Amino acid sequence: MTRTVKTAASLAGSLWWEVAASLRKVLAVDDIVLDLDWTRYDHLNVRAVSAGECEIGVTMPPFVDWAQHRRGPLADLRDPDLRVIAAVNLPTWLVAAVDRTSGVETLRQLGEAKFPWKPIMPPADQLLRAWGERILELHGLSTDDIRSWGGDDPPPYARGLRHDDPGDGLPARWVSNETESQLAEYTRHQSATGLANGVFMFVNLASPWTTALSVLRDLTFLTLEDEALDTVRREFGAQRVSIPERLFLGVDSDKPTLGWRHQYIYGRADTDPELVRAILRALNRPEFLDNAMGISYTAVRPGLVSDLRLHPAAEAWYE
Structure with missing residues (x-):
């Protein structure tokens, strides 16, 4: 049976x-x-x-x-x-990436430059967002700061968890339980319309927010400080891992980070x-x-x- x-x-x-x-x-x-x-x-x-x-x-x-x-x-x-x-x-790796034209190489430099970063991030009500917010804080900035500089924190999904037509002009197929190809398509939409110029979230090798965005844009993957990584590892229970060089276009060397x-x-x-x-x-x-x-x-x-x-x-x- x-x-x-x-x-x-x-x-x-x-x-x-x-x-x-x-x-x-x-x-x-x-x-x-x-x-x-x-x-x-x-x-x-x-x-x-x-x-x-x-x-x-x-x-x-x-x-x-x-x-x-x-x-x-x-x-x-x-x-x-x-x-x-x-x-x-x-x-899974925590990645922080921004357009190479920004001229910054570390997350702290991005904050000091007050760059209008628009990284794709988890929605504010998700637990994984807490890891990112704490990393930002330990590098001297916050999402509020980023918004005040003209940046934003766009979510990775087109319409959250809604299935009804929200009247936002997006194709009806962009719903939250669609397949990987639609997620990649929405990432292309974010890049083309200026909604996103980077990514700051936990990803894996097949995540469209890095695979698609790193092809569409010339990205720099930012260096995160060891002390900040160790602090978040202790507070949240993450593991210290490395993003291997060449994993995505723009990862020019092994990058210490958090993940599983x-x-x-x-x-x-x-x-x-x-x-x-x-x-x-x-x-x-x-x-x-x-x-x-x-x-x-x-x-x-x-x-x-x-x-x-x-x-x-x-x-x-x-x-």
């Missing part, structure tokens, strides 16, 4: 969605169908799994960490009891052990590698961030 599993993903084309979609493909062999809920973006992802509205979810390590420890905006969660099932390989090397497939402590074992079996199937984002899986016990724990069935599996 086919089993349907409600799964917290995110917007179609996002890295969480792509991990979940890749898992859905290889789980189908076991007659398990993942029902991907695209509305569980940002902190709504861990909220859905914590509340039992979704059996499993896919998200970044810090979201599980913050939910489990009820930090910040997730302090209202009741007994989240989250457990990691698997860590899949999909690195994995995305977590996770559930609760009471998630069905048979489902957990089915997921771990499916991840070992070579077809899991057939995806558009370079997602892979290493079948060894993962080192988890903070003091997060594996699901009991995953513990036994890795032993």
Whole structure:
């Protein structure tokens, strides 16, 4: 009998969605169908799994960490009891980029120059925005400062999470749960109309906000200060990583930054052990590698961030 599993993903084309979609493909062999809920973006992802509205979810390590420890905006969660099932390989980096014609090479220089930066950023109500705001503060500027210099903080999606026609003149296909190609198309729209001249957000190799924008514009990827990175790592639980040279056009050398090397497939402590074992079996199937984002899986016990724990069935599996 086919089993349907409600799964917290995110917007179609996002890295969480792509991990979940890749898992859905290889789980189908076991007659398990993942029902991907695209509305569980940002902190709504861990909220859905914590509340039992979704059996499993896919998200970044810090979201599980913050939910489990009820930090910040997730302090209202009741007994989240989250457990990691698997860590899949999909690195994420915080990038700060601006037009090369700005003449600046570091984030602090950008602030000192009062450059009218218009970086694509997460919406203000999303948790990942807090990482960026703190980085800005530690470099002597803020989004309010940027706006006062004639800059802006445009969001990455055309119409937020609305599906009705807002009358803003944008094509109807630009809705929040569209696929990667539409996200890239909107990035081109932002660049061509002057809505954006850079990016400041967490991205991966397939994120349109860097892949498209770095081709459309001649960007400089800004250097972030070590002390600021270490402070945010301690405060928010991020990892120190490097953006490899040549990863995107404009990355002229390795750039120290913050990010994560994995995305977590996770559930609760009471998630069905048979489902957990089915997921771990499916991840070992070579077809899991057939995806558009370079997602892979290493079948060894993962080192988890903070003091997060594996699901009991995953513990036994890795032993």
